[in-house]
Amino acid sequence: MRTRRALVVRGGWEGHDPVGCTDLFTPGLERDGFEVTVREDLAAYEDTDLLAATDLVVHCWSEGELTGTQETNLVRAVEAGTGFAGWHGGVVATNAGHPLYGRMVGGRFLWHPEGFQDFTVHVAAAQEGDGSITEGIRDYEVHTEHYCVLSDSLNTVLATSVLTPAPGDPWDEPVEFPVVWTRRWGSGRVFVCTLGHRVADLTVPQTAAIVGRGLTWAARSRDARVTRPP
Numbered sequence: 001m002r003t004r005r006a007l008v009v010r011g012g013w014e015g016h017d018p019v020g021c022t023d024l025f026t027p028g029l030e031r032d033g034f035e036v037t038v039r040e041d042l043a044a045y046e047d048t049d050l051l052a053a054t055d056l057v058v059h060c061w062s063e064g065e066l067t068g069t070q071e072t073n074l075v076r077a078v079e080a081g082t083g084f085a086g087w088h089g090g091v092v093a094t095n096a097g098h099p100l101y102g103r104m105v106g107g108r109f110l111w112h113p114e115g116f117q118d119f120t121v122h123v124a125a126a127q128e129g130d131g132s133i134t135e136g137i138r139d140y141e142v143h144t145e146h147y148c149v150l151s152d153s154l155n156t157v158l159a160t161s162v163l164t165p166a167p168g169d170p171w172d173e174p175v176e177f178p179v180v181w182t183r184r185w186g187s188g189r190v191f192v193c194t195l196g197h198r199v200a201d202l203t204v205p206q207t208a209a210i211v212g213r214g215l216t217w218a219a220r221s222r223d224a225r226v227t228r229p230p
Contacts, residue, residue: 001222004055006034006215009044012061016089020199022060028212029056034219045070051077056219060090066098075100079186083218087196087211092149106183107151107192113166117146121179121195121206122160130156130182133191133213140206147194148177155181159210180210182217191218 006029010018026036034056042064044050051057051073066074078084084104085091093109095101102108120141123134146163159180165171183190191214196202202211 004034004219004222005053006036006056006058006219007044007050007054008036008038008058008060009040009042010038010058010060010090011040011042012064012094013089016060016062016197017199018060018062018090021087021090021196021202022058024199024202024208025058025212025215029215032216042066042070045074048073048077051082052080054082056083056085056215058215059084059086059094061094062089064094066095066101071095071098071101075104075185078104078188078190081187081220083189083191083220084185085191085215085218087193087202088145088147090196091192092147092194104183104185105190105192106155106181107149107178107194109147109149109194111148112145113163116144118143119146119161119163122162124158124160127156127158130158130217133182133210133217134158134180137206137209140204142195142201142204142207144195144201145197147179148175149194151178151181155183157181180214182214188220189218191215 008022010022029036092107120139122139123137157178160176161179162174162176164174180193193211195207202208
C-alpha cells in the first residue's frame, strides 16, 4: 500500500499563527501514515509534479493572494483528486480576488463582530460518509471570532452557529451560518472549518477532533489511483 503525502502550505498574516496552528495537526497526519511536507511559500503551487503526487493540501495562509498560475494549478490538482482542507481565515479569508479558488472552497469570509464572542456550535445530524467527521460530538460552546460567511448549497454542512443581532445592527433577525462543511470538487474532497483564529481555539477538544478527522477525510484514499491533472 502506498504512502500518502500531505502538503502543508502556511504563512500570510501572523495574527492567525499559521506555524503554531498547523503544528498542532502535522503529528496526527504522520501517525496516520502521511509523509508531510511543509512549505512556507505559495510558490509550492507552481510545482505541478508535487501537487499531482500530493493526497492532501492543508492551506493555512490568511490574507494571501495566489497568482493566476498558482490558483489554476491548485484547483486542477483538487479536481484530479488531491484533497484540500483548512480552517478559519487561512482558507476562507484569503485569495479574495480568485473566483476559481472561491468556488472550490465553497465559502468566503465576510465579517465578524468585534472581539471574541460566546456562541454555540450546533452539530448537524450524522450524514453518511461525511458524518464520520462529527460522529459522537454534540453541540458545544466556544469563545472566539464568530465568522459570517457566504456559501452555497453544494456544501454538506456538518455544523452551524447563529449570529444574533446586537443593538444598532442593520438586521433584526438571528442568522444561521455554516461553521464546518465538506464539498466535492471534481474528484477531490474539500473540508473547511471556520473556527481556528488561534491555537487555543483549535485545542478545544471537539474542534480538535473535527479538524483532525476532516483532514483525514479530505485526503485521497490510499487505494486511489494518482493521476496528473489534464
